[in-house]
Amino acid sequence: MKREVKPYILLLPAAVVLFGILASGIIMALAQSLGYMPIIGIRELTFKYYVSIISDKSFLESLIFSLKISLISSIIAVIVGVVLAYSMLINKHRVSIKKTLYILPIIVPHMVASFLMFNILSQSGLLPRILYGLGILKEQSQFPNLIFDRHGIGIIMTYLWKEIPFVAMVVYAFMSNINRNLEDVAVNLGASRRQRFWYIILPLSWPSIISSFIYYYLSFSIWCI
Incomplete structure (x- = not known):
């Protein structure tokens, strides 16, 4: 006691x-x-x-926009994060991949990540300059406006770059603790790798996936608002 x-x-x-x-x-x-x-x-x-x-009408429009962007970003982050987690689970070099995924998002704060994306994706940013220098663009203004656009593409890209690795790490930690005997039985019964993922790994990983989605959706919604 x-x-x-x-x-x-x-x-x-x-x-x-x-x-x-x-x-x-x-x-x-x-x-x-x-x-x-x-x-x-x-x-x-x-x-x-x-x-x-x-x-206030403008506030309500801003709130709806923030919630929509948060929902889209969270869904994509969770889907890609689950795929990355499973790839690390079956990858022989998953240790190095894990270290890379941990380091990249953690060392860059959200505000710095936003500033970096602004300087890379804006029409006067680094990426349009490179494309212009390579002759792919005749003018930098031809680069799509990903910053301050009505669909929030730049915001979504920034959020995905920051949060996908975190989702992958949370789900990977859960997947790595799943009893391997279940997969061995499925292999003996003739299940393919895709079948093992869809019928064993994914269903057992739902608690971590759902909790990750709820956490990141709420945190990003609050951050946007």
């Missing part, structure tokens, strides 16, 4: 501090959103700010 409780007791001080910081931030943000800011002399609680935002 003491062994089971001891880890939680040791973690309790840090957990209390972290929870206190998180809770205080949420409470302060909620109070300020209701108009309670004593530091500038506003103490009246009201919902008029919420009503003003919800009735």
